[in-house]
Each structure stands twice: as C-alpha cells, then as structure tokens.
Amino acid sequence: MKKRFLTVGLATLLLAACSDEQATTNETPEATTLKVASLIPPMTEILELVEPTLEAEGINLEIVVLGDNVQPNAALAANEVDANFFQHKPYMEEYNRNNDANLVPIEEIYFANYGVYAKNVDTIDALPDGATVAIANDVSNIDRSLALLAQHNVITLGDKKDVYYTEADITANPKNLQFEAVDLLMLARMYDDADAVVMTPAYASPLGLTPKSDALLTEGIDNDFAITLVARDDNKDDGAIEALAEAMTSDAVREFLKTNYDETAIAAF
Known part of the structure; x- marks a missing residue:
C-alpha cells in the first residue's frame, strides 16, 4: 500500500507539473507598450488611425502629445519615448548636430505642402x-x-x-x-x-x-522635407518600431490623407 501511494503521488505531481507548463505556454504574452511623441493633426490622427492595427499585434501604442517642437526630440533622446512623429529629416539632423544625439529616420510618411x-x-x-x-x-x-x-x-x-x-x-x-x-x-x-x-x-x-x-x-513634393517617423539608433530595428512604420505606410493611411487632407498632406510612400 505504501508503494502504491507513492506511485499515485508521483503521477499526481507529474500531472500538476504538466498542467502548469501548459498554462504557462497558453498564457497571453504581455503587450508591448510603444510610446510615440507627436504634436498636432494630421500627425496625431495618423497615429490614432493605426492604433487598432498595432493592438492586434500585441502592441499598445501610447501617443504622447507635447506642446512645442523641441520636446519630442528631447524626450526621444532621453529614452522617455520610443519614437516621435512631427518633423522632417533636416530638422532631425540639426538636432543631432546640436545635441550630440543619435536620432534616425525610420519612414517618410507625408509631405506637408509648404x-x-x-x-x-x-x-x-x-x-x-x-x-x-x-x-x-x-x-x-x-x-x-x-x-x-x-x-x-x-x-x-x-x-x-x-x-x-x-x-x-x-x-x-x-x-x-x-x-x-x-x-x-x-x-x-x-x-x-x-x-x-x-x-x-x-x-x-x-x-x-x-x-x-x-x-x-x-513647395510640392520635390524636396527632402517629408514628415517622418523617427526613432533612435539603439531601437531602430525593434519589432514594434517596424510594425508601426508598416502600419503608417498602409493603404488605409494613404486613403485617410487623400480623403481628409487632399493637397495639404501628400503621402510620401
């Protein structure tokens, strides 16, 4: 009887261990939070438009709306946000030169017709x-x-x-x-x-x-001033950043710009 009890007990423990392992395997992974600093429409509207797409991929997009054109780069350089969306490449390059920063362009999204x-x-x-x-x-x-x-x-x-x-x-x-x-x-x-x-x-x-x-x-579109998604050199290849860039260059975003902003915001992709 003692031997039988030990056998049953061992089987019970093994079953419990398998159940715990299966529960761990089936557990929904915690969503990745991606913080993106921006300023005004249509920049913020484009980010809002792609939120559901990212959510379906397990990415929680947190849009951080700031009050001037200095804060988004400062926040990105200080690792307070993961990306920003408000500027063209020459503006970013000037910030890098003046602040010894390593911001990098990820994707051109639209031309703001100057x-x-x-x-x-x-x-x-x-x-x-x-x-x-x-x-x-x-x-x-x-x-x-x-x-x-x-x-x-x-x-x-x-x-x-x-x-x-x-x-x-x-x-x-x-x-x-x-x-x-x-x-x-x-x-x-x-x-x-x-x-x-x-x-x-x-x-x-x-x-x-x-x-x-x-x-x-x-001005038109023959220039280097497209409004661009920007990240840092250390996170430019992150999967969440890549997913955001892909979502922001979708047909849905192109149609949104065409329908709501006509010539004021011309798709750059």
Missing part, C-alpha cells in the same frame, strides 16, 4: 517693396523657406556656404523682402502682422487656409 500666405494680397507680385515675410526661426526651416522663394524666383540664392541656406546666401532680392524669423508655433499669429508668412498646412489650417486654395506659392 506655402506662402498673405492676408492682403492675392499674388506674390502684389507684395509691396520692403514687405515683411515671417519664417520659422530654426536653421532647417529658414533654409526651406528661402529655398521655396528661390524656387519661384522671388529671390536668388548663391551656393550654400554651410549645411543650410541663410539670409547671407541671398544674392538677389528684387522686392527687398525683410525676413522676420519666429518660433514655428508663432507663424499662424504672424498672418495678421506680417505681409506674408511661409508655413506648413498644419499652421495654416487653423486659419482656414490651404495650399491648394490660398497659398501664393507652394
């Missing part, structure tokens, strides 16, 4: 001599603004003396335009105060302005 807007004139030729033109004050967007004006022969630029164009590179300025550099988030406010403003659709849209209907000049 444009020149003016409240009181309908054509660029109608701007008065000496007109004040408001532009963003970071070096990559100064470059972009000047290049847009040069693209349409409003000014002439010489060869770049450094990484970016600056006002010092202007070789001809027939209208004697006066440039006022302000923070990106101040551009929309300058629409009432300056003769013209050079800005993206994100800042023109709250004013009821679109590149297609209201801009005196537009």
Whole structure:
C-alpha cells in the first residue's frame, strides 16, 4: 500500500507539473507598450488611425502629445519615448548636430505642402517693396523657406556656404523682402502682422487656409522635407518600431490623407 501511494503521488505531481507548463505556454504574452511623441493633426490622427492595427499585434501604442517642437526630440533622446512623429529629416539632423544625439529616420510618411500666405494680397507680385515675410526661426526651416522663394524666383540664392541656406546666401532680392524669423508655433499669429508668412498646412489650417486654395506659392513634393517617423539608433530595428512604420505606410493611411487632407498632406510612400 505504501508503494502504491507513492506511485499515485508521483503521477499526481507529474500531472500538476504538466498542467502548469501548459498554462504557462497558453498564457497571453504581455503587450508591448510603444510610446510615440507627436504634436498636432494630421500627425496625431495618423497615429490614432493605426492604433487598432498595432493592438492586434500585441502592441499598445501610447501617443504622447507635447506642446512645442523641441520636446519630442528631447524626450526621444532621453529614452522617455520610443519614437516621435512631427518633423522632417533636416530638422532631425540639426538636432543631432546640436545635441550630440543619435536620432534616425525610420519612414517618410507625408509631405506637408509648404506655402506662402498673405492676408492682403492675392499674388506674390502684389507684395509691396520692403514687405515683411515671417519664417520659422530654426536653421532647417529658414533654409526651406528661402529655398521655396528661390524656387519661384522671388529671390536668388548663391551656393550654400554651410549645411543650410541663410539670409547671407541671398544674392538677389528684387522686392527687398525683410525676413522676420519666429518660433514655428508663432507663424499662424504672424498672418495678421506680417505681409506674408511661409508655413506648413498644419499652421495654416487653423486659419482656414490651404495650399491648394490660398497659398501664393507652394513647395510640392520635390524636396527632402517629408514628415517622418523617427526613432533612435539603439531601437531602430525593434519589432514594434517596424510594425508601426508598416502600419503608417498602409493603404488605409494613404486613403485617410487623400480623403481628409487632399493637397495639404501628400503621402510620401
């Protein structure tokens, strides 16, 4: 009887061990949380659109909406978020240079059609001599603004003396335009105060302005300024980052941009 008891006991223990192993095997893995910093629509809307896709893959997308164009890169560099989605590659590269950071572009998502807007004139030729033109004050967007004006022969630029164009590179300025550099988030406010403003659709849209209907000049897509998903060099190959990039370049995102933003946000994929 004693031997039989031991045999039954051993079988019971083995059965229990197998049951525990099976329970562990069948246990749903804990979802991966992916924190992505962003600023404004359509950036935040695209992230919201792909949330269900990522959730189905076991990835919990946490969208961190920040209040200015400095915080997203600072948060990413400090490992406070895993990626960000608000900037073009030249802006990211300038941040890297100034902060000894290792941010990397993952995927270009859309072109924010840059444009020149003016409240009181309908054509660029109608701007008065000496007109004040408001532009963003970071070096990559100064470059972009000047290049847009040069693209349409409003000014002439010489060869770049450094990484970016600056006002010092202007070789001809027939209208004697006066440039006022302000923070990106101040551009929309300058629409009432300056003769013209050079800005993206994100800042023109709250004013009821679109590149297609209201801009005196537009940039198009022949440039390096697509709004891009950005991560760090140490996490660029993470599966969750790759899944996010794939979801953000889906047909659903392309259709969303086409339906809701037309020319203001042109798919880059």
